Amino acid sequence: MEYTVQKLGKLAGVSTRTLRYYDEIGILKPARINSSGYRIYGQEEVNKLQQILFYRELGVSLENIKEIVTAPSFDGASALKGHRDKLLERREQLDLLIANVDKTIAAIEGRITMSDREKFEGFKQKMIEENEAKYGNEIREKYGQEQVEKSNKAFKNMSKEDYDKMTNLANEILETLAEAIKTKDPASELAQKAADLHKQWITMCWGDYNKEAHAGLAQMYVDDERFTAYYDEKQPGTAVFLRDAIHIYTGIKA
Amino acid sequence: MEYTVQKLGKLAGVSTRTLRYYDEIGILKPARINSSGYRIYGQEEVNKLQQILFYRELGVSLENIKEIVTAPSFDGASALKGHRDKLLERREQLDLLIANVDKTIAAIEGRITMSDREKFEGFKQKMIEENEAKYGNEIREKYGQEQVEKSNKAFKNMSKEDYDKMTNLANEILETLAEAIKTKDPASELAQKAADLHKQWITMCWGDYNKEAHAGLAQMYVDDERFTAYYDEKQPGTAVFLRDAIHIYTGIKA
DNA sequence: ATTGACATTGACGTTGCGTAAAGGTGTATA
DNA sequence: TATACACCTTTACGCAACGTCAATGTCAAT
The missing domain is CATH 1.10.1660.10 (Multidrug-efflux Transporter Regulator; Chain: A; Domain 2)
Structure with a gap:
């Protein structure tokens, strides 16, 4: 035809x-x-x-689409499988947004309370996804880490200094924790320093700070295995130790 | 805060x-x-x-968002319920797209065949939805039918004449069918004229024509109750009659 | 021979911001 | 007390992905 x-x-x-x-x-x-x-x-x-x-639907710019589909190595079939995955991800993100609407409605009706941060939950995920679309796999392979960092920085709307500071902070937390855990005392000076560093890190991430959220996040580090895995990588028990330290630091048990 | x-x-x-x-x-x-x-x-x-x-996520332009949220009659709670519905619709549309990818993959692997029209199934639904976002309810109430027709015309990328022609054609089909069904013979001249009008209508809708699709659509008029309801509104049995006429017209039984 | 829907190439307009540039503000630290 | 340095401001030009004329050519049917 x-x-x-x-x-x-x-x-x-x-x-x-x-x-x-x-x-x-x-x-x-x-x-x-x-x-x-x-x-x-x-x-x-x-x-x-x-x-x-398909690519357009996923938010890829025409410039990037051009690079992708005109590349001699372009494989339509495997691209389609990629589309599938992205679309499934998008559906998950949609469910998150829907859950958010439900929560907001419930909050208005007074059935639950909702923090300001929670009000924007689904949207941020969307941004990460859009960023992936812009500087995603194909580009990552081509231009390497630099582009990805730039995009992460852009996403977080941070200055380069902020971004570096956060990366350093994250490392410093891990190092301090590694030392602190030897004391076996979550109230020890080192453990409390780790909790304080963690507070700084949160403040950078969220733009604001409150003790309840901090204590809650600490509990999540124990409940959610992805976080547990992150903190326990070098030394099992670190996530629990950090949670205890933060609960002492904030004076709150979630 | x-x-x-x-x-x-x-x-x-x-x-x-x-x-x-x-x-x-x-x-x-x-x-x-x-x-x-x-x-x-x-x-x-x-x-x-x-x-x-939320509105932005749904593709509403900032100009329309402004009209909506600054309106004195704006009710946040009911707006949220509207968001919920739209998001659910969007999820259905996403499922359609995902199904489309799956079908395309299957087609490439040779497991099924796929018409050109099928290849774009999910995308068109998306356009309808975006159009709704642009000229949706709030606007419809304000500016009435005119805007909506204009948007329908725009969506279908048609000239005004085309649009009117299609509307007339649809009516003519119904009228001809109403007469033809009295003959009780789907092979009768009137019934075949209805089938021919229907062919013209399809050609305008799809931009191309083939007998298989035509015969298939005719069968769908019987299988899908939404279509059956449309044709049977004035006279039950019309959908079946039209299908038979089209199957004779195309020489194909789906 | 004319009509009327198709096609073409410019070229300027629009939306929703990104991205400097040039400068004032607020507070922690040397 | 000065000086950094991250924060804020306004002004203004830039950009992607088309929409929307305008001016003109083509083709099939009446």
Whole structure:
């Protein structure tokens, strides 16, 4: 089957302007130009457009789409499997947002209370995802770590100094903890220093600070195995130790 | 809790530029300006920003968001319930897209075949939804039918004539069918005329035509109760009659 | 031969911000 | 007390991904 701009446009649900634009920027060239200068698209172009729309749907910029689909190594089939994963991720994120709406409604009706931070839960996840779309896998492989760090910095809306400070802080926490745990006393000076460093870290992450959230997060480090794994990597029991230290530091048991 | 631009930005996952822009266009004004000219946001603004981000997430333009959230009749609680519904719709649409990817993968692996039209299934639904976001309920109530027609026209990327023609065609099909069914013969001249009109209608909808799809759609009119209801509204049995006529017209039984 | 829906190439407009530039503010530290 | 340094401000230009004319050519049907 052969298509003119309008036919392909109707088929795919895009405007003729879009198709001409895609031709202009070299992301989807027609199979041939007929004697009157009309753009004629064929089977291959239909499939390519489908791929392009998948990437677009995922928030990838046309510039990056171009790099991806015109690359000689481009493999349509494996790209589709990537799309699948991303779409599933997106559905999870959607569920998070829906849960957020439900919570907000419940909060308005007075059934529960909701912190300001909770009010924006689903949105931030979305940003991470969009960032991934921008500087995701394909790009990561090409330009390496630098781009990714830049994007992380951009995402967090931080200055370079802030970003470095946070990275250092995270390391310092781990080091201090490694020393502190030898005392076996979560009330010890070193343990309390670790808790204080952790407070600073949280403040940078969230932009604000309150003891309840801090104590709650500390408990989560124990309850959620992903966090437990992070802190316990070098020395099992570190997550529990940190939680105890923070509970003493804040004077709150979650 | 009071917030400066950066604190609120971090909390909500938006840039300071975005907050200043929202102030500039009058969609989110700070609670007050302090003695040094700093923007200070309070509790009310936090909640309003959350609402704004919900609408933005759903693809509503900032101009429309402004109309919505600044309207004196704006009811945050019921708006949230609206968000919930839209998000659920969006999840269904996502599932459609995911199904589409799965189908495409299966098609590449040769397990099934896939028509060009099927390749873009999920995307078009998305466009309808985006259009709803643009010219949706709130606007519909304000500007009435005109805007909605305009948007429908825009969505379908049709000329005004095309749009009118389609509407007329749809009516003509129903009228012809109403007459034809009296003959009780799906092979009758009138019934075949109805099938031919229906072919024209399909061609306008899809931009192309093939008999298999036509016959398949006819069968769907019988299988899917939403379509059956549409055709059977005036006279039960019309959907079945149309299907039979089309199967004769195309020479195919789905 | 004319109509009317198709196509073409410019070229300027729009949305929702990003990104300097140039400067004032507030507080911790040397 | 000075000096850093992260915070805030306004002004202003830049950008992606098209939308939207305008001016013109093409093609099939009446």
